[in-house]
Amino acid sequence: MSHSEGDEYSLHTSPIGNDVSEDPVQDHRPRLLIMGLRRSGKSSIQKVVFHKMPANETLFLESTSKIIKENITSFIDFQVWDFPGQIDYFDTATYDSDVIFGEYGALIFVIDAQDDYIEALNRLHQTVLRAHERNKNLTFEVFIHKVDALSDEYKIDTQRDIQQRTTDELADVGLENVPLSFYLTSIYDHSIFEAFSKVIQKLIPQLPTLENLLNILCSNSGIEKAFLFDVNSKIYIATDSSPVDMQTYEICSDMIDVIIDISEIYGRTTSFHHISDEIYEDNQTQVETNGKTGNYGTTTDTANDAASLIKLNNGMVLCLRGVNRFLALVCLLRSDNFEKHGLIDYNFQCFKQAIADVFELKRRSAERFRHEGMRLSVSEENVGG
Amino acid sequence: MNAIVSLVHFCEVDGPSVIFCTQAFHANSAEDNLDEVSVSSRGSSPVADQTHSDNSRETLSNRKEPFVNINRPAPASCASCAFSLPPLDTKPIHNSEIKGFKTRDEENPLVTYKGSRYPQDQQLYAAVRQACVRSLSCEFCQGREGPVLFGDDKNGYVLSYMFKIKDSQARGFQRWYSFIFLMTDRVYLVESWPFLVSKFRILATGIQSKANQIFEKENAAKEERNDGTFLTRSGPLPPTSPDQFLRRRANQPLRSLVDLLKSKDFFVQLHANFSWILKACGRHLQEKPINDQTMFPNSVVFSPKTIMLLDPIATCQSSFGLNCLKGDYETRIEDLKALYNILGLDAFRKLILNFVKGNQLIIRGNDPRIVQSVISNLKELVPNECCSIMENENNYQTISKCNILGLSATTQIPDDVNKSTVCSLYISQDYNKSPKDDIARMNTFEFDLQYGIDDKWIYSAPNSFINQLLGILKLNLPNELMNTRIMIFKEQWSSKAKQFLRFITGNNNEGRNASANMDLTKQMEVIKYLDINENDLPIIKFWAGLKTT
Numbered sequence: 058m059s060h061s062e063g064d065e066y067s068l069h070t071s072p073i074g075n076d077v078s079e080d081p082v083q084d085h086r087p088r089l090l091i092m093g094l095r096r097s098g099k100s101s102i103q104k105v106v107f108h109k110m111p112a113n114e115t116l117f118l119e120s121t122s123k124i125i126k127e128n129i130t131s132f133i134d135f136q137v138w139d140f141p142g143q144i145d146y147f148d149t150a151t152y153d154s155d156v157i158f159g160e161y162g163a164l165i166f167v168i169d170a171q172d173d174y175i176e177a178l179n180r181l182h183q184t185v186l187r188a189h190e191r192n193k194n195l196t197f198e199v200f201i202h203k204v205d206a207l208s209d210e211y212k213i214d215t216q217r218d219i220q221q222r223t224t225d226e227l228a229d230v231g232l233e234n235v236p237l238s239f240y241l242t243s244i245y246d247h248s249i250f251e252a253f254s255k256v257i258q259k260l261i262p263q264l265p266t267l268e269n270l271l272n273i274l275c276s277n278s279g280i281e282k283a284f285l286f287d288v289n290s291k292i293y294i295a296t297d298s299s300p301v302d303m304q305t306y307e308i309c310s311d312m313i314d315v316i317i318d319i320s321e322i323y324g325r326t327t328s329f330h331h332i333s334d335e336i337y338e339d340n341q342t343q344v345e346t347n348g349k350t351g352n353y354g355t356t357t358d359t360a361n362d363a364a365s366l367i368k369l370n371n372g373m374v375l376c377l378r379g380v381n382r383f384l385a386l387v388c389l390l391r392s393d394n395f396e397k398h399g400l401i402d403y404n405f406q407c408f409k410q411a412i413a414d415v416f417e418l419k420r421r422s423a424e425r426f427r428h429e430g431m432r433l434s435v436s437e438e439n440v441g442g
Numbered sequence: 443m444n445a446i447v448s449l450v451h452f453c454e455v456d457g458p459s460v461i462f463c464t465q466a467f468h469a470n471s472a473e474d475n476l477d478e479v480s481v482s483s484r485g486s487s488p489v490a491d492q493t494h495s496d497n498s499r500e501t502l503s504n505r506k507e508p509f510v511n512i513n514r515p516a517p518a519s520c521a522s523c524a525f526s527l528p529p530l531d532t533k534p535i536h537n538s539e540i541k542g543f544k545t546r547d548e549e550n551p552l553v554t555y556k557g558s559r560y561p562q563d564q565q566l567y568a569a570v571r572q573a574c575v576r577s578l579s580c581e582f583c584q585g586r587e588g589p590v591l592f593g594d595d596k597n598g599y600v601l602s603y604m605f606k607i608k609d610s611q612a613r614g615f616q617r618w619y620s621f622i623f624l625m626t627d628r629v630y631l632v633e634s635w636p637f638l639v640s641k642f643r644i645l646a647t648g649i650q651s652k653a654n655q656i657f658e659k660e661n662a663a664k665e666e667r668n669d670g671t672f673l674t675r676s677g678p679l680p681p682t683s684p685d686q687f688l689r690r691r692a693n694q695p696l697r698s699l700v701d702l703l704k705s706k707d708f709f710v711q712l713h714a715n716f717s718w719i720l721k722a723c724g725r726h727l728q729e730k731p732i733n734d735q736t737m738f739p740n741s742v743v744f745s746p747k748t749i750m751l752l753d754p755i756a757t758c759q760s761s762f763g764l765n766c767l768k769g770d771y772e773t774r775i776e777d778l779k780a781l782y783n784i785l786g787l788d789a790f791r792k793l794i795l796n797f798v799k800g801n802q803l804i805i806r807g808n809d810p811r812i813v814q815s816v817i818s819n820l821k822e823l824v825p826n827e828c829c830s831i832m833e834n835e836n837n838y839q840t841i842s843k844c845n846i847l848g849l850s851a852t853t854q855i856p857d858d859v860n861k862s863t864v865c866s867l868y869i870s871q872d873y874n875k876s877p878k879d880d881i882a883r884m885n886t887f888e889f890d891l892q893y894g895i896d897d898k899w900i901y902s903a904p905n906s907f908i909n910q911l912l913g914i915l916k917l918n919l920p921n922e923l924m925n926t927r928i929m930i931f932k933e934q935w936s937s938k939a940k941q942f943l944r945f946i947t948g949n950n951n952e953g954r955n956a957s958a959n960m961d962l963t964k965q966m967e968v969i970k971y972l973d974i975n976e977n978d979l980p981i982i983k984f985w986a987g988l989k990t991t
């Protein structure tokens with residue numbers, strides 16, 4: 058994913074220039090609205106996930122005073138809006154809440170689990186109530202955040218409590234049908250990436266197709282678990298239907314880091330760099346790249362050719378293949394299954410082609426849609442004239 | 443000028459909040475109650491509606507905030523947005539809490555400046571609040587610090603100068619503030635942009651550098667403390683994570699500006715600055731066409747001379763500016779340049795200097811039309827109120843009646859008139875010498891200049907007025923342009939005179955008679971500032987309406 062610089066926009070209609078295409082509020086990409094009380098960790102999440110900011114550095118973030126809007130360009134384009142916790146954006150005298158909440162997307166509500174969360178819950182209820190009023194299609198995601206300091210038991214209790222109170226509250230006002238999802242997150246581990254993955258997956262219409270493709274690939278190649286990752290943010294946009302266990306997810310996600318690091322060091326000058334030496338990591342994992350390492354961090358076309366293999370000392374093999382500019386497939390399989398890697402390579406090529414077809418279809422329909430939109434507006438003009 | 447200046451802050455607890463406002467009140471429009479809080483601001487607030495005067499009288503305490511955030515605490519409770527006064531020497535008369543300051547304008551007793559946390563007028567409050575929210579949480583300025591201008595007709599127009607200051611206790615170690623200048627007139631606001639921005643910048647950098655110093659000091663102290671006590675820490679256990687440590691503090695609001703900057707009279711100074719800005723800005727903007735006349739009365743379009751130019755005879759108009767109308771003998775002196783050509787440098791200089799420093803001119807001649815044309819040329823040189831004319835008299839009239847006197851050729855000037863305060867010009871044309879060309883026509887004039895100020899005064903030292911005037915006359919400009927140029931020249935000098943007057947009356951309240959006792963060194967300072975010469979002082983004083991003795 059490539060990021061445009063963190064921009065701040067006025068939500069007031071600008072007095073000069075009604076340049077529609079430039080206007081962020083006219084931009085119809087899906088929106089992720091990150092809301093919550095102040096200091097709940099909204100900006101930290103946004104920085105850690107989309108800017109690779111180390112978690113410790115978030116201690117020094119200044120408080121957010123304006124909506125920070127960020128365009129994310131990837132396999133799907135979307136926007137992330139980081140809100141200041143102090144301001145009530147439903148106040149119709151000052152803000153046009155229909156514009157803010159009217160777009161297709163998700164509202165992420167962040168609750169600081171280390172703090173007393175009663176006030177946060179009140180705010181959550183208000184927010185759900187009023188945002189739902191304005192946009193029935195908004196999905197609501199509740200991040201019970203900063204759980205790193207909580208014991209496992211306490212985590213579960215907290216989640217249960219929050220979930221219970223919220224559903225009760227919403228049932229009282231007749232909103233029991235509004236779907237809310239709850240996640241336990243922290244920026245100090247992978248949980249925030251996992252939660253974000255699930256949030257984003259809901260915004261991808263092709264998700265069932267992708268999951269299907271992954272299932273087919275896994276069953277035909279003897280793969281235990283496969284993730285389709287967005288390389289830059291380490292969000293996985295799809296996985297096969299076998300259950301996700303945290304450890305597998307973490308190791309797969311770490312592998313992307315390894316590949317990015319290596320390609321950043323060695324992949325800059327030449328797009329094909331042979332690493333002949335064997336590299337040993339601390340945990341005795343043997344890294345073996347079979348020749349082609351693409352430059353990941355910056356999205357070059359060679360990223361689709363990247364491939365890497367790591368043999369773990371527990372008899373498993375981690376295998377990474379570039380799929381396109383933004384995506385990479387990371388799978389975990391037994392090393393005896395890896396014997397037939399000619400087959401795996403073949404299957405993988407098929408998979409890659411299928412993915413390309415899926416997104417090509419989407420691109421074409423988007424184009425058609427745009428054309429139709431244009432034709433529509435033209436004919437409207439004719440009627441008007 | 444209706445405007446309000448305020449300081450606003452993005453508070454960690456409350457979000458955007460107004461900290462302090464200063465507003466000007468005019469005595470005729472605001473009632474002056476002792477109790478600050480109940481002062482109605484009707485008529486003098488930018489957005490106040492004249493018609494609903496009494497409902498707008500609401501006190502601070504019982505007003506409901508129009509912009510309520512969910513579960514937001516009352517704004518007054520937060521220390522970081524609190525506004526406070528230095529400890530007073532005398533006890534306040536009211537036992538109630540003091541809500542603001544009042545400053546009287548020494549130069550204009552009708553005006554008072556009031557500083558308080560919020561404006562009292564409900565509608566104005568809403569406008570300020572809106573401007574505050576918008577400038578801190580919506581508007582974006584290049585580089586984040588600096589000025590932006592926004593607004594609409596409903597809520598007024600706003601110039602907001604955003605800046606951040608260092609605070610070792612704040613998140614990210616900084617806090618955001620903004621100076622807001624709100625008024626209804628967009629054009630005024632845009633015009634005063636350079637002035638306001640420069641003043642706000644000075645104020646902001648002052649606060650920033652103070653905060654920086656304290657920030658450095660606190661940081662150094664913190665490091666020292668950490669080094670010293672790290673190993674020998676006793677007492678309660680240290681917080682387990684830095685975030686927990688920060689959070690513990692986060693639920694308490696940050697320090698107020700008074701505590702942060704360690705300056706007890708911060709708000710007093712701020713109020714003084716705001717009042718000054720309001721005053722200076724108002725003065726700056728209220729400039730009107732001088733002397734209630736249009737800037738260019740002989741404007742090119744309507745000037746009778748332009749029409750004359752269309753007359754075929756008028757084409758014989760020469761470079762000397764002598765214009766002949768309907769036959770050779772209808773002659774008049776068309777402009778100052780022509781007069782200069784006739785009189786020559788010395789006589790011209792003497793005549794003009796006598797006139798502009800306030801002496802009486804007596805113009806006589808064999809043809810009243812010539813006298814008239816001389817008078818009408820001369821009067822263009824001074825402001826209207828410095829010029830009273832009697833064009834065609836048979837008896838001498840004193841200087842108290844007129845300072846330009848058109849007198850019949852034979853009348854004598856009485857002996858008891860102080861000859862150094864009058865200057866007499868006799869000008870005649872010999873109609874027998876029929877002119878062949880322009881030069882010759884000019885030579886048909888004869889003149890005689892008598893009395894007036896000492897020649898020594900004229901030549902002793904440079905005089906900027908006359909030198910500038912001569913410089914203009916020497917420019918080879920077309921007539922219309924020359925007239926315009928002289929007009930501008932006059933406006934420049936009358937503005938100098940006004941500034942001089944303002945300075946003098948501003949310094950001592952006794953007003954106009956004060957100039958005499960005003961000490962000379964001070965006058966010299968003003969002179970330097972006005973870019974004039976010591977010899978111009980009589981002129982300036984005369985123009986400013988000050989008596990010269």
Ligand SMILES: Nc1nc2c(ncn2[C@@H]2O[C@H](COP(=O)(O)OP(=O)(O)O)[C@@H](O)[C@H]2O)c(=O)[nH]1
Pocket residue numbers: 093094095096097098099100101102112114115116117118119120121142202203204205206242243244245683685688
């Ligand atoms: N322990 C812990 N602290 C966090 C986590 N996320 C954010 N923080 C801290 O929470 C504080 C406030 O974060 P910030 O993102 O600025 O809050 P915002 O006002 O919601 O944008 C910072 O000091 C972060 O370091 C987390 O997952 N765990």
Ligand SMILES: [Mg+2]
Pocket residue numbers: 099100101119120121139140141142
């Ligand atoms: Mg933030």
